Amino acid sequence: MEAKTNAQESLAVADRLFKSIEHGDLAAIRSSVYAPNAKIWHNNDGLTQTVEQNLAVLGWVVANINEVAYTEVRRQPTPTGFVQQHVMRGKLKSSGKEFSLPACIICEVENGRITRLDEYLDSAHTAALR
Numbered sequence: 403m404e405a406k407t408n409a410q411e412s413l414a415v416a417d418r419l420f421k422s423i424e425h426g427d428l429a430a431i432r433s434s435v436y437a438p439n440a441k442i443w444h445n446n447d448g449l450t451q452t453v454e455q456n457l458a459v460l461g462w463v464v465a466n467i468n469e470v471a472y473t474e475v476r477r478q479p480t481p482t483g484f485v486q487q488h489v490m491r492g493k494l495k496s497s498g499k500e501f502s503l504p505a506c507i508i509c510e511v512e513n514g515r516i517t518r519l520d521e522y523l524d525s526a527h528t529a530a531l532r
Contacts, residue, residue, distance in 0.1 A: 406512040409479035415511050416484045420472050426464040428457050437515040446525040467492035467501060483511035503528065
């Protein structure tokens with residue numbers, strides 16, 4: 403079976419994803435990170451989102467959190483994409499309070515685009531956002 407990605411390609415798309423989120427560049431995620439039919443799943447609700455649904459969530463993040471940054475990043479290529487552990491940090495625009503969310507993302511990559519993203523996080527860390 404022919405590989406649909408390689409380590410260099412997978413790590414490059416990971417870099418594009420997280421830099422685009424940090425810069426609030428949702429258009430870049432739509433055009434050069436996610437495949438058009440990508441599926442995005444979250445353990446905290448068990449739902450699978452479309453690209454547009456996920457971009458709406460990321461739009462909320464960009465609109466409500468300043469200084470978004472990914473820290474404590476541990477990223478490894480896998481045979482089908484990459485896995486990344488990180489802490490997303492920022493400041494809530496409403497209060498200026500610092501926010502942090504540890505997470506683990508497992509992605510499948512084909513032809514330089516993410517086709518599936520599974521995100522694992524502890525929803526207790528999202529209470530500050532509600």
